[in-house]
Amino acid sequence: MKIGIVCNLKSAGAKNTHTDDFEEEFDSPETMQAIGAVLATKNHQIVYFAESADLPAALIKDRPDFVFNFAEGRGTSRAREARVPALLEILGIPYSGSDPFTLCVGLDKDVAKKIVSDVGVMVPKGATFTPENFDLDSIPINFSFPVVVKPAWEGSSKGIRDSAVAKTHQQLRALLSEVINGYDQPIIVEEYLPGTEITVGLIGNGADLEVIGAMEIAPKIKDEFFIYSLEVKRNYLSRVDYNVPPKIPFEVSSALFSSAVKAFKALGCKDFARIDFRLNAHNQPVFIEANPLPGLNPVTSDFGLIAKGMGWTYEKLILSVFEAATKRLGL
Numbered sequence: 096m097k098i099g100i101v102c103n104l105k106s107a108g109a110k111n112t113h114t115d116d117f118e119e120e121f122d123s124p125e126t127m128q129a130i131g132a133v134l135a136t137k138n139h140q141i142v143y144f145a146e147s148a149d150l151p152a153a154l155i156k157d158r159p160d161f162v163f164n165f166a167e168g169r170g171t172s173r174a175r176e177a178r179v180p181a182l183l184e185i186l187g188i189p190y191s192g193s194d195p196f197t198l199c200v201g202l203d204k205d206v207a208k209k210i211v212s213d214v215g216v217m218v219p220k221g222a223t224f225t226p227e228n229f230d231l232d233s234i235p236i237n238f239s240f241p242v243v244v245k246p247a248w249e250g251s252s253k254g255i256r257d258s259a260v261a262k263t264h265q266q267l268r269a270l271l272s273e274v275i276n277g278y279d280q281p282i283i284v285e286e287y288l289p290g291t292e293i294t295v296g297l298i299g300n301g302a303d304l305e306v307i308g309a310m311e312i313a314p315k316i317k318d319e320f321f322i323y324s325l326e327v328k329r330n331y332l333s334r335v336d337y338n339v340p341p342k343i344p345f346e347v348s349s350a351l352f353s354s355a356v357k358a359f360k361a362l363g364c365k366d367f368a369r370i371d372f373r374l375n376a377h378n379q380p381v382f383i384e385a386n387p388l389p390g391l392n393p394v395t396s397d398f399g400l401i402a403k404g405m406g407w408t409y410e411k412l413i414l415s416v417f418e419a420a421t422k423r424l425g426l
């Protein structure tokens with residue numbers, strides 16, 4: 096079959112943008128080629144497409160039978176990841192991964208929390224501030240500190256620096272005005288979850304849905320208010336250890352996996368997703384956010400690291416996602 100691979104590659108020219116993490120979610124040519132190389136081993140023809148305004152014409156001109164989609168989308172809209180799947184639906188081209196609805200919800204952490212909370216998964220308590228009616232004096236003073244301050248519609252820790260934890264009302268005011276000015280979108284202020292951070296990888300659909308594994312993100316140097324910030328992700332080799340499987344008791348993993356499956360289904364994820372959790376002070380898993388389009392870099396992505404830690408090759412990871420999609424689509 097002719098497989099199209101659609102993605103956004105990082106460019107060299109992101110210098111004159113508002114924040115230096117503007118292209119943080121975008122992919123490298125190595126990731127694109129690694130996915131293409133795996134799919135090509137099964138005798139498929141691979142065609143690469145860039146997510147751009149020229150994409151509709153390119154797909155019509157060189158129409159693939161199926162698209163392996165991992166385009167993050169440009170700009171700050173919470174619909175940016177949904178655009179390629181929406182276009183593929185217009186053109187009638189089947190694709191891997193979640194549909195436009197789930198990709199929008201995955202990017203809106205506030206809405207995602209409401210949906211997963213509705214099926215009994217714990218979520219952090221918090222409030223969301225919108226830029227339109229933002230007024231520093233309207234911030235309630237009764238937040239239970241510490242709190243995390245983060246943009247509602249980002250990924251790859253965009254807008255979540257090492258300094259994103261506020262311990263006082265004064266720090267909260269300063270952080271909120273900084274983040275609201277840097278990111279043109281609502282800002283979430285939520286309780287800081289003090290426990291172990293774990294991300295869970297899932298592949299499949301319906302009765303075939305499987306938790307492939309989970310990974311603990313442990314700071315190398317003890318830090319009372321550790322977060323997996325932009326700086327940590329950029330310097331992961333020196334800042335964190337990745338433990339697959341996580342060093343947590345069996346009952347905690349069972350609760351975690353069951354919450355991950357519930358969240359995956361409630362959000363309508365398809366084929367694969369990575370869901371981020373933290374334990375609270377009572378060792379209960381609390382949902383932070385879902386990534387229905389997780390990074391797939393063969394060396395550095397959390398999903399790739401989970402697979403590797405579970406003894407999977409990169410080939411097995413990509414083919415499992417591809418096979419989940421083709422089985423679901425009856426291809």
Ligand SMILES: Nc1ncnc2c1ncn2[C@@H]1O[C@H](COP(=O)(O)OP(=O)(O)OP(=O)(O)O)[C@@H](O)[C@H]1O
Binds near residue numbers: 243252
């Ligand atoms: N309520 C919270 N309590 C403690 N830490 C938090 C909380 N919310 C976010 N964090 C920290 O900030 C990190 C980034 O947050 P989050 O996962 O929401 O961002 P993201 O940019 O969507 O991440 P990804 O790279 O997975 O797309 C988390 O991995 C976690 O370490």
Ligand SMILES: [Mg+2]
Binds near residue numbers: 371384
């Ligand atoms: Mg995350």
